[in-house]
Amino acid sequence: MHRVLVYRRKFLPKSETFIYEQLLGHRQVEPIVLTRQRHMNKKLFPFSPVYVRKHLTGLSTWLRRKKVKCLHARFGPAGLELLPYARKAKIPLITSFHGFDATKRVRENPSYRRALKRLFRKGMAFTVVSQHMKRRLVRLGCPAKKITLIRSGIDLRKFPMQAPQAVANDEYRLLSVGRLTEKKGMDTLIKAFKQIRIKYPKAKLIIVGDGEEKQKLRRMVKKYQIEKQVVFKGALPHHAVQRELARCHLFVIACKTARNGNQEGIPNVLMEAMATGRPVISTYHAGIPELIEHKVSGYLVPERSSTKLARMMEHVLEARGDWPHVVERAREKVERSHDISKQRAILEDLYLRVMKK
Numbered sequence: 001m002h003r004v005l006v007y008r009r010k011f012l013p014k015s016e017t018f019i020y021e022q023l024l025g026h027r028q029v030e031p032i033v034l035t036r037q038r039h040m041n042k043k044l045f046p047f048s049p050v051y052v053r054k055h056l057t058g059l060s061t062w063l064r065r066k067k068v069k070c071l072h073a074r075f076g077p078a079g080l081e082l083l084p085y086a087r088k089a090k091i092p093l094i095t096s097f098h099g100f101d102a103t104k105r106v107r108e109n110p111s112y113r114r115a116l117k118r119l120f121r122k123g124m125a126f127t128v129v130s131q132h133m134k135r136r137l138v139r140l141g142c143p144a145k146k147i148t149l150i151r152s153g154i155d156l157r158k159f160p161m162q163a164p165q166a167v168a169n170d171e172y173r174l175l176s177v178g179r180l181t182e183k184k185g186m187d188t189l190i191k192a193f194k195q196i197r198i199k200y201p202k203a204k205l206i207i208v209g210d211g212e213e214k215q216k217l218r219r220m221v222k223k224y225q226i227e228k229q230v231v232f233k234g235a236l237p238h239h240a241v242q243r244e245l246a247r248c249h250l251f252v253i254a255c256k257t258a259r260n261g262n263q264e265g266i267p268n269v270l271m272e273a274m275a276t277g278r279p280v281i282s283t284y285h286a287g288i289p290e291l292i293e294h295k296v297s298g299y300l301v302p303e304r305s306s307t308k309l310a311r312m313m314e315h316v317l318e319a320r321g322d323w324p325h326v327v328e329r330a331r332e333k334v335e336r337s338h339d340i341s342k343q344r345a346i347l348e349d350l351y352l353r354v355m356k357k
Helices: 017-021 059-065 076-089 104-108 110-122 131-140 186-199 214-223 238-247 268-276 306-318 320-337 340-356
Strands: 002-007 029-035 050-052 068-074 093-096 125-128 147-149 173-177 204-208 230-234 250-252 280-283 299-301
Touching (some): 002 076, 002 340, 029 340, 059 068, 068 076, 068 340, 076 093, 076 110, 093 340, 104 110, 110 131, 125 131, 125 340, 131 147, 173 186, 173 238, 186 306, 204 238, 214 230, 238 268, 250 306, 268 280, 268 320
Parallel strands (some): 002 029, 002 068, 093 125, 125 147, 204 230, 250 280, 280 299
């Protein structure tokens, strides 16, 4: 078995299930994890071995002692951290870009942008989660031939297709899941829901997640006098998110480009909702249109438009006859392009190719 070192400075925030899933199930390589801080969320992510090194001094010698044959840095800044040690130890380096590292960080930090040119030149390979992100890397100076598309994937066994929830007295249950941060567009969603409840006063909006915009969003809900209709559940473990998906009628996430340039990859929770058999509404943002084809496998509206989002939510609630066809095609799309076992196989093949080089 070839040993691959996966480096994530923090291992592992709750929102990064996609990284954990890509550590599992390999047949020809043995991943080990290196982190700079204490192993977080062990119950959620029970992986071993996880090595903690607060400082990277002497890392090249340690890598040789551990017989590591390939390095995999998660996020652009991690690639820059590992680059000098990869070169010294003569080990190939793969860097995965996921979102802020190709958008917000580039815009905010000119020295980081300049350093990326060196990483693109010296690094062996790079992965992205969407064609949209691949185009960004190419514009930043990464050779297209070094980029492999490895889409985010989900374990479809955990998200079986569910029968639709019955609706009584227009008591629709709308669900959104994501960190309460600007790029998730929860403020846009709350404004749109305020308009929806005029026609559907018994509808409820369930928001799962936590983050820096929590108080701002709570103030909005209070101002619009919809405290009884909007429920903040806080951050929930994965099994509880699965339960919320099964209980909802419609899933909505209004992603947008933040003022600092920060963008999504493609939110995994959209794939989870589609796999579960729930109609989804989202935005023309980053790689999301690569997952959702408008009016075929879900519905899309422009970023930041609460009016258009409200109109689309109303349209979808009134077009329940279309739901069976839409959710069937959505499930097919996830099975075809976002099955974690298929994406994991592409990653393992990349590991083997760079080690052979």
